[in-house]
Amino acid sequence: MPDGVGRLACGLDLGGTKLLGVVVDPDVPGAPLLEEKVATPAGGEAVLEEVVALASRLCERAADQFGEGVGAVGLGAPGLVDRRGTLRYGPNLPGVVDLALADLLRTRLERAVSVDNDATCAAWGEHERGASRGIDHSVLVTLGTGIGAGITVKGAVLRGANGFAGEPGHMVVDPSGPLCPCGRRGCWERYASGSGLGWLARESAQAGLAARVVELAGGEPEDVRGEHVTAAAAEGDAEALAVLKRFGWWVALGIANLVNVLDPGMVVIGGGLAEAGGLVLDPTRSAYRQLVFAADHRPDVPIVLAHLGGHAGAVGAALLAAARR
């Protein structure tokens, strides 16, 4: 079978620490046919080599196992990806700036290639095969180390004029708030990401209000991170639950801001913190109605957990590539 011809699609999700690749059949819903995960190397050259190597392996495996070619490769990359598929800026990939991923991959892989922001890919994955199936206007927010977002409008991804739509993590929601690495104060992700949860918990710990959380962190308040809060809360610790209540309020604030602007029919929460399930979702839902404009005059927007977990980005990247081919 010649290269670049085939019904299947390969999708890759490039994270700060790992690179996940899948192969899916765009015409047949269900779990990925193949998947493989490798560590993300440092530097633009090495990232490109690793993406090419993983995609090539998956294409070969698909041909061997299913007798079916991979016709399109999609990549989700963390940061600002422009409409040509160039990663303009990726704060979580040190040393990577203005990397023409789509052009380079197209040459190397000899296949149709599309590159998008990782959360945009995840939003498309959830829209096609996950929580937001059938919802034309949707927002996915990924709560991880930072916050990413993908938006669908009229059943298609919203890329914006340059491809940079969906960076609500850097909405300023408190101009006198904590400094953000981006240089501003009080960006939403200072509060509503995993890093934000750690910060809220350290605030409580310094006030002597998070004994069990500090214990799980090894005894030092400054070592407290988000996962210590969710672990203590899962044990039923009241102080950890109080931190999560404040955290949910901040998550809800940003979601309400997004609903005021975009009026989606559903908000999907993904990313690492979605694994905490109701511990994050319940306080978010409780606070949301008080924070959105005119709650009494609009339908409630379902706020739900992502269905595809860590696969959403790679699956969405594959399906976007297949759709664009």
Added chain:
Amino acid sequence: MPDGVGRLACGLDLGGTKLLGVVVDPDVPGAPLLEEKVATPAGGEAVLEEVVALASRLCERAADQFGEGVGAVGLGAPGLVDRRGTLRYGPNLPGVVDLALADLLRTRLERAVSVDNDATCAAWGEHERGASRGIDHSVLVTLGTGIGAGITVKGAVLRGANGFAGEPGHMVVDPSGPLCPCGRRGCWERYASGSGLGWLARESAQAGLAARVVELAGGEPEDVRGEHVTAAAAEGDAEALAVLKRFGWWVALGIANLVNVLDPGMVVIGGGLAEAGGLVLDPTRSAYRQLVFAADHRPDVPIVLAHLGGHAGAVGAALLAAARR
């Protein structure tokens, strides 16, 4: 000529104090063929009657003067207008809740009718005949007593799942900020609207830092409103210009939040405060680059004044009605 048949379109813009109606030729760019303005009455019944009366008069005048019928009537209404054209909630129209404007007008006017949010209409007017012509992804913010917004995506208006997209005035941008009539604290329009400008100026006045502004307000700091600031600034008063610099920072903050989420190719500023021109635009532009995410890695977004002034909403309503007919 039978009712409801004709090439022309009538558009009405319903404000808290006045109702403006125009007739346009959808196929011929240029100023409205006809226009007429009346006072907005109080209460849903009276509003409906006034809209019907004005639209009917304009349709008759068009037939008389141009021998051409009006085939479609569009209305822009302030507040949450759902996709059926029902005004669900209009805080600036006391006594008006859940008014099925489109259905009622369709029956009364015997023409194709469409009803949208007023700022959505204005965004469409600017997109078709004003500042944002040819710009597929655009945001218009109207800075008046409050803040309205209209969004275009891929060259079409963004209505969202329910029709409620574009209410950034109630993005919370400072949870410990001043109370908003909507019940929350620190909504963007507490700072970046005409009311917000008055509030910022009264803060300065109470600190003894706005002598000329207070003088123009008649001598009492608590009587200071936005127009006293722009008037003093137009005279070159340094303290008024300092207030406008703070004001522009807040305007820019919300615009930056919107750019982070939507990635428009242009931001248009309309509403009453746009009449202050550079006095508002210059400090907004200066502050914007510090407030948007990754300014060094994205093209500058032009922030410009609306071209159609007070006509944008009515013209846009007419053109939306014509396009939907």
